[in-house]
Amino acid sequence: MFGGGAMLRLICSAILGAALALPAAAWGKTGHRIIGEVAQSYLSEPAAEAVEEILGAEGLAEAADWPDYMRSNPDTFWRSEANPWHYVTIPQGMTYEETTAPEGGDAITALEKFRALAVDPNASLEDRQLALRFIVHLVGDLHQPLHAGNGTDRGGNWVEVVFFDQISNLHEVWDEKLIQYEELSFSEWAKWLEQKITPDQMSEWASARPAEWADESAAIRDTIYPENQILSYDYAYMARPILNEQMSKGGVRLAAYLNRMFEPQADTSAIE
Template sequence: MKRLIMTCLMALATVMPAHAWGKTGHRVVGAVAQTYLSQSADTGVKDILGPEGIAEAADWPDHMRSNPDPFWRSEANPWHYVTIPVGQTYAQVIPPPEGDAITALAKYRAIAIDPTAPLEQRQLALRFIIHIVGDLHQPLHVGNGTDRGGNQFVCTFFDEMSNLHEVWDELLINYQELSYTEWTEWLVQKITPNQLAEWAKASPADWADESAAIRDTIYPDTQILSYDYAYQTRDIIRQQLSKGGVRLAAYLNEMFETMTPDAQPAE
C-alpha cells in the first residue's frame, strides 16, 4: 500500500494532459457520423478532405499536438476542452481570452464553409470541427476547473498506473477489445429514430452541459479501478460515442446545407 501511495504521488507531480477519447473513440464518433451524413454534407466533406474521410481526420488534431510548432504546442491546446465549474452551465461561463472548444468550433465552422479560403485552411478547420465535437462528448473534456479534467485524479486501472482522464480517453474503450469499425456497427444498430431526432436538436453548449452533468457522477470513491468501474460506466461510454457521432453528422449536415432543404442521407 505504501508503495502504491508513493507511486501515485510521484505520478501526480508529473502528470501530463491526456488527449480526448483516444484514437479509437474519435474514429468511432467520425464513423458513426458518416452513417448519418446528408448528401450535401457528404459531398462537402469530400470536396475538402478528399479520400481522407471523417474517421481518419477525427484524431488528426491530437496527432498534431506532437508538432513542435508553437501553434500546436500552445495556441491550439485550449481548443480541446471547456471548463464549467460544478453547479454552473456553459452560458454562465466567460470563455478565456485564448478561447475554448466551443469558441474554436464556431471559428472553424466559418472557415470551413468559406469557399474563398485556401483549401489547406479549410482542411484544418474541418478536421478541428470533427475532433472538437468528439472532445465535447468526453465528459472529462468539460473540466470542473480544479484537476485539469481528471488528469490529476491519479488511479490504477487493472493494476496499470493511470489517471481518470486517461481511463476515459482510452482505457475503458480499449478494455472492450473492439476495433473502431466494430464499435460503430454495434452502436449504429441500436440508435433509434427517436434518439436521432432528439440528440440532433442539442447545441454545442447543450453538449457541454450534458458532459458536465455526467462528469460530476463518474469520479469514483476509490483510486483502484477494475471490473466494477468498467461495468458501471459501459452504458455512459456507449451513449456518449453514439451522441457524438449523431451530433457531428447533424452539425455537418446543417453546415453544408444547400439550397435544397431536404437533402437525402448518403448511402
C-alpha cells in the same frame, strides 16, 4: 529502503508527473474514430460531397484524431495556441452559458471559428482541411465527460487511480482505458452503436446545440468520480452504457452539425 506502499506512491507520482506535463487528449484514437465512423453513415448528400471535396479520400474516422496527433508538432500553434480548444470549463452547479470562455478560447469558441472557415469559399484548401478536421475532433471532445472540466483538477488528470492494476488517472481512464478494455476495433464498435440508434434518438440528439452538449457532459462528469482509487469490473460495468451513449450522441450530432453546415443556403445560427 521503501515499503511496498511507499514505493507504489513514488512510482505513481513519477508516472503521473510525466503524464501531467503532456496535454490531455480526449477519447483516444479509438473513441474519436468511433464517433467519426458513426457520423459518416448519417451525412446528407451535400455534406458527404463537401467532406470529400475538402478531405479527399480521408473520411471522418481518419480525420477525427488528427488534431491530437498534431499536438506532438513542436510548432507553437500546436503546443500552445491550440491546446485550450480541446475542452471547456464548467464549474459544478453552472451551465456553459453562465461561464465566460478564457481569452485563448475553448472547444465551443473554436468550433464556431472553424465552422466559419470550413465553409469560406475564399479560404485555402489547406485551411479548410484544418478547420474540418478540428470540427470532427472537437465535437468528439465535447462528448467526453471530463472535457467539460470543473476547473479544479484538469479534467480528472489530477485524480490518481489504479485501473485493473495499472497506475493511471481518471482522465486517462475515460480517454482510453475503458475503451481499450472492451477490445473492439473502432469499426466494430461503431457498427454496434449504429444498429441500436433509433429514429427518436436521432431526432432528439441532433436538435441539441454545442453548449447543451457541454452541459450534458458536465452533468455526467459529476457522477463518474469514484469513491476510491481502485477501479475494476464494477467501474467498467457502470461506465460502458455512458460510453455507448456519449459516442452515439457524438456521431449523430457530428453528422447533424455537418449536414446543417453544408446545406445549401443553410441558416447556420441553428448550430451555434
